[in-house]
Amino acid sequence: MIRLLLRDFEKIVCAILFLAMTSIGFVNVVVRYGTNFSFAANEELLVNGFLLLTVFGAAIAARRGEHLAVTMVHDLLPRWLWSPVFLLSVALSVALLAFSAWFSWEAMMNIKRVGMRSYGLGLPAWYYQAALPFGFALIILRYVQHAWTVLRAGPDAKAVTGGDHV
Numbered sequence: 001m002i003r004l005l006l007r008d009f010e011k012i013v014c015a016i017l018f019l020a021m022t023s024i025g026f027v028n029v030v031v032r033y034g035t036n037f038s039f040a041a042n043e044e045l046l047v048n049g050f051l052l053l054t055v056f057g058a059a060i061a062a063r064r065g066e067h068l069a070v071t072m073v074h075d076l077l078p079r080w081l082w083s084p085v086f087l088l089s090v091a092l093s094v095a096l097l098a099f100s101a102w103f104s105w106e107a108m109m110n111i112k113r114v115g116m117r118s119y120g121l122g123l124p125a126w127y128y129q130a131a132l133p134f135g136f137a138l139i140i141l142r143y144v145q146h147a148w149t150v151l152r153a154g155p156d157a158k159a160v161t162g163g164d165h166v
Contacts, residue, residue, distance in 0.1 A: 011060060013052075014053055017053045028042040043120065055131070059141075063142035063145060073085070090144070098136075107132075111125050112124065
């Protein structure tokens with residue numbers, strides 16, 4: 001069970017988020033058309049759910065090597081230059097993700113410090129922000145896992161990973 005959780009954590013989170021968001025949207029439609037009232041927090045919950053779904057979905061894409069990439073340079077490189085360029089791209093990607101994690105942590109701490117509350121439910125707004133630094137850290141972990149697999153496979157990694165990753 002723990003192995004499944006470690007291997008597929010982001011998939012489980014995305015499935016739960018998607019199920020919850022679908023349920024909230026469905027309940028809102030039923031309440032709105034059945035009673036002429038509206039579930040006021042619907043938008044707040046769905047917008048923040050989409051944000052989390054995007055971050056954890058990016059972790060899934062990073063693990064599979066399905067993130068956005070431009071492979072023209074990679075395809076034109078001589079074999080001896082492939083590894084250093086690949087490592088540079090990994091280092092730059094990890095740096096960008098680490099900066100995103102740090103920035104989202106700082107944003108969360110700022111929101112917490114000023115005491116901002118959400119507009120629909122009146123919850124502390126940092127609750128919605130709390131998963132973002134963790135999500136970016138998870139993307140880093142999954143990206144490094146994928147990069148390690150590609151690096152072990154070498155310049156002919158297209159056969160191993162599908163080819164649209166570097």
